[in-house]
Amino acid sequence: MPKLFAPIIFVITTILTLVFTMFCSVPMVIAGVFKLLLPFKVVSRGVSAFCNFMMWCWCVSLALILKITNRIEWDIEGAEDLSKQTWYLLISNHKSWTDIVSLCVVMRNRIPMNKYFLKQQLAWVPFIGIACWALDMPFMRRYSRAYLIKHPEKRGKDIETTRHSCEKFRNHPTTIVNFVEGSRFTEQKREQLNSPYQNLLPPKSAGIALALNVLGAQFDRILNVTLYYPENEAKPFIDLLSGQMKRIVIRIETLPVDDSIRGDYMNDKAFKRQFQQWLHEVWQRKDLLLSQLKEQFSKPQQ
Template sequence: MLGYLLFIVSASLVIINTAFCSIPILGFGLLKFLLPIKPLQRLCTSLANRFMWLWATCNHGIIHLVNRKLQWQVEGVDCLNKDGWYLMISNHLSWTDIVVLCSVFKDTIPMPKFFLKQQLLYVPFLGMACWALDMPFMKRYSREYLIRHPEKRGQDLATTRRSCAKFKDTPTTVVNYVEGTRFTAEKQARGRAGYEYLLQPKSGGIAYTLAAMGDQFETIIDVTLAYPDNTDQPFKDALMGKMNRIVVKVRVLPVDDQVLGDYFNDKRYKRDFQKWLGDVWRQKDQTLKDIHTK
């Protein structure tokens, strides 16, 4: 009974926090949209980011309030700063990931901006706040759909470029969940990717972002997330006060010729880039194995 009571209390606090912070963020977003004056837009972006920081800080406090024995094991964030532009790639396990990334990096780098599914735009408070924060909303098309509607090809690249253009004036962290979806054992079995703790990485999304902003990113932040004692339902466990450990391991990778190139027209570069990403993912899988077997 105590766990379900904590769930109701913590979920209510998260909803209230989201609604409270979303309203001013949306106001700043509307002001940017209605008055497209560069200095004013930069000011509104800065103020909106501060409210996102407040949202992340309150969520961090809620997690600690209901998970009194929670241990954070964070490595590798010391060399980062708040004045840079970063591309962050990460494995994806749960809704908890967004709260965790914002909690870990909110005082270290610019507030993370996530690539989101188009459907999330219609979530009350949250969707419009993400729009106001200039987060890209992506439409997912199946291969079969694109065969029937070839005119839709390349729309994600155009969306990415429009969104990334808004990040050029303000230090920003762009987050890409390279697997494209949350990890489950069923998805892993269907994918047959050969990883023990990961799904097959999708190179297109990160290639879109590098094509749009590659020359501006200082580094690539490779994040490995794990909830080793709460693997089945980390989001529910966190709200019920059952979360024991959150592990975040960070590697900083260079933005160099190995990751920069014409992914869409240079076949050799595309193969090399996919190999590079595969190597990153194999090392991440080994890191997760080490975390889960200790």
């Protein structure tokens, strides 16, 4: 879209997004109330199915908004063999809020609806907590090492709490999403954290290690997703809202799940080192891929 119209498109996109978000989220909140008041399996399963459908509708609405307001060239590789009948753990780099939109739009018909591990405190946030609960998103209660030293009887309780909240995932295919860096990437953060990578922040391994430990052999595959916005690196989300997004590059690497990456991360030091090394190697490949993509899509020298 011409830059002249960017402010107008920004307003239109923002309004449409808010309207569709409210349209999809309010029914989920109402359904969550029914689920809370009627704690029966048949009700719970019905609410879960309904909320997953509303989440899918939200993803469809985002795709429609992008089609109306942007002229995006989607460059996707590695999505050929994905299935909605498979359990996935999806890990990705994190540059912008655009990442969530991109994953929703691209993956909505390829894999099961995304679920995010959330902090226990979010369960008590009005509307957000009950909507996420209705969507069966697991709430994690994590204890620090210092707390466990003072309260050894709590050791393993965080694992059990998370495992219990994930039991329902055994009944239907699910995708768990984790932005492993824990924060959106900026050059300033990369320097502050003394990152060993050129294009990434250091990955945080505890979250996905816990997910793999909790769900055991439930996951069929790990999806290592790399997101890149060649012409819109500086402000991808603003550009997306303004109709200025030109290209979204998505590379998907499918990794196996085996016993080498399932174990007690919190208490087994040898496994913890092994898992961190495995994730470091995954992140090295991602960093190299991003460098290659930057070179591939760089403007020719004049």
